[in-house]
Amino acid sequence: MLLAAVLAACTQLPERSAAAPDYAAAPAEHGALARYAAAVDERLPSGETAHWLLDRNELALTARLALTERAEATLDIQYFIWEEDASGHFLAERLLAAADRGVKVRVLLDDFDFGRNEDLIARLDVHPGIEVRLFNPWARGGVAGKVWEFVTRWGTLTHRMHNKTYIADNRFAIVGGRNIGDRYFGIYDRFVQNDLDVMVAGPLVQDVAASFDVFWNADLTYRVSDLERLGPPEPLPVLRERIARRVAAREHALVAFRAAIEDADRYLGGLADTFAAGPAELYLDTAEIRERVPDQLYRRFIELIGTAEREVLISSPYFVPDREFVELIGRLTDRGVRVALITNSLATNNHVVAHSGYKQRRRRALAAGLELYELKPDATSLELYVADAAEAGFLGLHTKAVVIDRQTSFIGSPNVDPRSMILNTEIAVVTESELLAARLADLIERDMRPDNAWRVTMDEEGWLRWSAGDEVLRRQPAQGFKQRVIEFLLNLLPLKKQV
Numbered sequence: 001m002l003l004a005a006v007l008a009a010c011t012q013l014p015e016r017s018a019a020a021p022d023y024a025a026a027p028a029e030h031g032a033l034a035r036y037a038a039a040v041d042e043r044l045p046s047g048e049t050a051h052w053l054l055d056r057n058e059l060a061l062t063a064r065l066a067l068t069e070r071a072e073a074t075l076d077i078q079y080f081i082w083e084e085d086a087s088g089h090f091l092a093e094r095l096l097a098a099a100d101r102g103v104k105v106r107v108l109l110d111d112f113d114f115g116r117n118e119d120l121i122a123r124l125d126v127h128p129g130i131e132v133r134l135f136n137p138w139a140r141g142g143v144a145g146k147v148w149e150f151v152t153r154w155g156t157l158t159h160r161m162h163n164k165t166y167i168a169d170n171r172f173a174i175v176g177g178r179n180i181g182d183r184y185f186g187i188y189d190r191f192v193q194n195d196l197d198v199m200v201a202g203p204l205v206q207d208v209a210a211s212f213d214v215f216w217n218a219d220l221t222y223r224v225s226d227l228e229r230l231g232p233p234e235p236l237p238v239l240r241e242r243i244a245r246r247v248a249a250r251e252h253a254l255v256a257f258r259a260a261i262e263d264a265d266r267y268l269g270g271l272a273d274t275f276a277a278g279p280a281e282l283y284l285d286t287a288e289i290r291e292r293v294p295d296q297l298y299r300r301f302i303e304l305i306g307t308a309e310r311e312v313l314i315s316s317p318y319f320v321p322d323r324e325f326v327e328l329i330g331r332l333t334d335r336g337v338r339v340a341l342i343t344n345s346l347a348t349n350n351h352v353v354a355h356s357g358y359k360q361r362r363r364r365a366l367a368a369g370l371e372l373y374e375l376k377p378d379a380t381s382l383e384l385y386v387a388d389a390a391e392a393g394f395l396g397l398h399t400k401a402v403v404i405d406r407q408t409s410f411i412g413s414p415n416v417d418p419r420s421m422i423l424n425t426e427i428a429v430v431t432e433s434e435l436l437a438a439r440l441a442d443l444i445e446r447d448m449r450p451d452n453a454w455r456v457t458m459d460e461e462g463w464l465r466w467s468a469g470d471e472v473l474r475r476q477p478a479q480g481f482k483q484r485v486i487e488f489l490l491n492l493l494p495l496k497k498q499v
Helices: 002-010 031-040 058-069 085-101 122-126 143-152 205-215 236-249 255-262 264-269 297-305 323-334 352-367 381-386 418-423 434-448 483-491
Strands: 049-054 074-079 106-111 132-135 165-168 170-178 191-194 197-201 221-223 275-278 279-286 311-315 338-344 371-375 392-396 399-402 409-412 428-430 454-459 462-467 471-473
Touching: 002 170, 002 338, 002 454, 031 197, 049 058, 049 428, 049 434, 058 085, 058 170, 058 197, 058 221, 058 255, 058 264, 074 205, 074 264, 074 323, 085 106, 085 122, 085 132, 085 236, 085 275, 106 122, 106 205, 106 279, 106 434, 122 132, 122 236, 132 264, 165 205, 170 428, 197 205, 205 279, 205 428, 205 434, 236 381, 275 428, 279 297, 279 399, 297 323, 297 399, 297 409, 297 428, 311 434, 323 338, 323 352, 338 352, 338 392, 338 434, 352 454, 352 462, 352 483, 371 392, 371 434, 381 392, 399 418, 399 434
Parallel strands: 074 106, 106 132, 191 392, 311 338, 338 371
Antiparallel strands: 049 197, 049 275, 074 165, 132 221, 165 170, 170 197, 279 428, 311 399, 371 454, 399 409, 409 428, 454 462, 462 471
């Protein structure tokens, strides 16, 4: 009993330092981003939001760097994962540069996977113009300590902040599926992600900023300076030198990053001619995960898809539908609605355990009438997601989007699986715009083409087939024997019930 009490005490979070709530500033009235946003506003119908799809990794990179380089007042950044790789270090360097010129930078990160690196991003907090906070943090470091802490605080630690937002001067905001890391920007040698964000300007930006504040000021959000496990901060000059050294070591992979900075004004200057306008709404889960299960977005997501009259197109990297979602598919297809979905095949899935859960539900979804596609690792669209100076072994799917009746678009952070819809907090932009919906539908249907994906079908006896043009496979595609063995062993475990 004494040992249990001691261990429990070791997993308690420290007291948070007293501080008044900190909220987003008003939209910047001066500076480059204010001017570019004003040019958009002049052409934007009253009450509507401007949208730009950031599909290719190079485009997503250009947008983030352009906003970072031209911000003059604030940068509010919220992510589930910030990898300490070439792109992670480079963006950290640019945040330091922004803070040096007087930009107030707030960085909010989920802490579930944060401590596996050197916590370099947390160290940015040493700069007087940057504050870093962690959502739902671990009390202690170390594998053994985390295992025990996960057992004793399971009910809290299982809920993760999966939100992804990037807000500059409260004039432009990016919401979507990308984390910060090389595979999301096309420079990871093993594989790169087919991913999607939407950048917005107009009234919805204030809603995105308010959503950031909700999490920034949440009871489970801690300043990094309050977490003893991180130790004392290193001097700012030492941090700068360490980041610069990491960036220099991967300079050959950062050609596109340097080009994006040089291209910032040309890119931002062209936004007024390229947006899709429409009324937009933000879907958001609660940050008070101690008090409520964060399933608010899922409830609205189900209701939204249920309004379809003709067609639903879905892209979801991890697809583990619950009974309610399978029944929804059945109701829609029974009344003649086409429901088509693309997800990862085993061959493109970087989380085999998630595929194990999907495999158990695949037949049920097909029986309900789902038109199902799985991404090919050698999809012809791979070339669209790899930076010019990089190579990648295969393409993975990370896009999380839905188009309903070629009219309504849903773009955000959630997958169609229990972890996203019930356990994690998520965020999404929902827009009524035929132009945006048409652009998004084109992307999803491109990914479903035979040169990019297999169509999965099931015969009357329950046997599955993977077809792409004249190619027909009788067992699911995989990267090789080792991956098949891992997937087979996972199917013997009860993990599929936990996904």
